[in-house]
Amino acid sequence: MTRFLAGHRPRVIIGKKIAPYVLLLPFVLVFVAFLIVPMIYAFNLSLHKTALVGGTRFVGFDNYARAFVDPNFWSGVWLLVRFGFIQMPIMLSLALAFALILDSGLVYARGLFRIAFFLPYAVPAVIATLMWGYIYGPAYGPLAQIAAFLSLPKPDFFSENAILGSIANITIWEYTGYNMIIYFAALQAIPADLEEASKMDGASAFTYAVRVKLPMIVPMIIVTIMFSIIGTLQLFSEPYLITNLARSVINSHFTPNYYAYTLAFTAQQYNYSAAISFVLGAVVAVFSYAFMLASNRGTR
């Protein structure tokens, strides 16, 4: 038998050892340049103070000490906590219910519903806010028109009491379909023989969905709750864009991100703004971690 390799020693230039580093290089480069470096820079900013007289000087954690007792910041956090307790349960339970219904195969036109519900995700938050802003409009909005037609009092979607619900509605509209698709994909991955087994056990489609399938996608539900917590605490675009319609209730520190934005770009307080951002990051981490602990305990 002729020996295969005589004179044909293959040239392997990049081997198993260095390949992962070569593959990671592009991502790590942009990750470091546009994420790590800005973070470090921001952290450095947050440790300094710029005054009109005397320029920039190192102040240690003074900005953090100020942030920790800043009522403007904490009122924003408190608002988002209340917001989250309204918005997340509604959005995620709707998403879950729709995913279970679609996955059960019990409805007509599944494909249509799946794509239609997902569509709002493709609509930029800016445009979604703008569309709903018109619909909420007190003078010409269709909801006000319907109320006038029915001789009902004009609904005020931008009042002190209603504003949270109005913004929650926009985010529910935007992200319910996205979460539904995530749940749907997880449900589709459940092997079909489980359904057959549950049928043999006499379970109805509803019992199967709630008692068998639902527990199997709990890890996915936990992930979506985590992402929702993170997204909620970073709320910015919707309230920012709706400010003009609701000047009296949306102030410059309505949400923490809004506050940091105003501090940086209206008040030019970059140092304090950076500190606020980091405290917000810490709040996000604390909430996420607390939720992880709670869900670990719950599923154990």
Next chain:
Amino acid sequence: MAVITLSGVTKSFGSVSIIKGVDLSIGDGEFVIFVGPSGSGKSTLLRLIAGLEETSGGHILIDGTDVTDRGPAERALSMVFQSYALYPTKTVRQNMSFGLEVARLPRAEIDRRVDAAAAILKLEPYMARKPRALSGGQRQRVAIGRAIVREPVAFLFDEPLSNLDAALRVDMRVEIAKLHRRLAATMVYVTHDQVEAMTLADKIVVLDGGVIQQVGSPMELYERPANLFVAQFIGSPKMNVLPASADGRAIIVPGGKVRLAAPPPAMIAHLGARPENIVVTPPGQGDIDGRVDVVERLGSDTFAYVAVPDAGVLTVRIVGNDVGIAIDQPVGLAFDTQRLHLFDTRGQAVPAAAA
């Protein structure tokens, strides 16, 4: 002449030691099979030979050259994978020629080898197809074809038949045996199926816990297992083992005595008897008594599972199916004293003829 030689090969992943020092030589044209339970290190050992894993210690020689530090493509070996690992986006022909293209062989030479392999494996009608358009058996043949065209020093097979259904597995087993004869090639083969091991191998290597337990021809392992592990691993149904001790010209086992022509070695601790070396007798007339627990009739053979107090359930093989025993029936069991296997307290085989 040895084509593949392993000396003192070890492998650990972190602090976990998978291969604990293996010495082995595989001769030219030999069909060597690695068997062992899962976690025994048999697949790791094959991957070490292939160069897909790096050794932690020791040396691997192929054709007299130390290849320990060489990559998998530089060892002149071919490998057939459990899932076949065909490239899904390439046709059968492209799958088979890829390795030769990487090695920059001339086009004419590539075509010659691929066509020859296709003829051997009867793959000509499928050369333009993608793997997903092939049946399991055809994919298996493509995987073998890809191995053949490299004209390797040796073929490595990693459980190649375990994804096939039972009937196809028998066919492919026969085909691989024919291929081995036709190519007169060295083959190293990993399986957990001992029927494959017994039927295909010139030499079986039994592994457990990263250590070679015994190397030998299938019949050597069956007739003269070196220890309890090999004794129970090779053979189906597995060998019966009872606690035992020597007593003059007899061996004491739970519930009775086995009388021998000569006194057994004093250090024995276990007695092993294969199912076909035990005979069912009327109660009281054998060496020990028991009660029939389960009877399995396979047509050609019948397996009787006999519960013996303090010794567990012994398996007895009886030729034919009209054996006239029923469940719960009390029976006696007599051992064929010419074919007993004796082991000491460490589980090592003790020659019965020591006395």
Next chain:
Amino acid sequence: MGIVGNTVRSARFRRSRWVLTAILCVYLVYTLIPIFYVVTASTKTNADLFGTFGLWFSDDFHLRENLVDLFTIQDGIFLRWLGNTFFYALTSAIGAAFFALLAGYAFAKYDFAGKRLLFALVLGAVMIPQTALVIPLYLLFSKVGLLNTPLAVILPSLVFPPGVFLMRVYVEEAVSDEIIDAGRVDGAGELHILSGLTFRLLMPGLATVFILAFVAAWNNYFLPLVVMSTSDQFPVTVGLAIWYASATTGSGGNLLFTVVMAGSLVSILPVILAFLIMQRFWQGGLSAGSVKA
């Protein structure tokens, strides 16, 4: 439904089928109302927008005029915004998806020092508030003179951690270790294995990450809002938001709500279309992953 007597033909099955379909239809109406409102509003005159019922068309079909206004106001700046958005989103998404593919592949198929730490860092990046990044980016870009250039929007968008996570999961599913080993035995180098043997298996995953990155970049608002300062560099989100604000406060003079509505409609159509077309592609592709017996 099997032995409990709830078969496909049973009355009970049909009843629950209609009830569930009706429930979904209610939500379907809710989903489509804002989009439908934008459609009707962009066909109206500004007077009709206030004078006629919002959720139906008026007699005066004004879509063509609104579109003409949309593309001519302020010397046709809207078209420029659309072009900017398309350019920013396309370059960001191509780069982000490609980098994510390479990184995800490395995480899925290799062991290397620092793997766990690096992956944890990438995942942890989702917790960083936008402002924490955008403000320092603004200051850094101003130092190197990148403010108000396309790179100021594109470069940060190349970092797309969810893409890395998705690609890692996808590679683990779609590419078996044995295929890579087979490539090694065949003598291919690691990068050759990726480009020649496994890349096409990863196309559906790559398409998914591409479209997610594309939508994220298309919808991006905060970053361009901060780093872009002149109108000719705005993406459509920032531009429309400014028009919207001036229409709301009445400061824009000739800026009409109907034009803003028409602009909204025009700017969401490409993303929706991309989604519909691409959806087919990646849904079909997902099942065709790897050949396994």
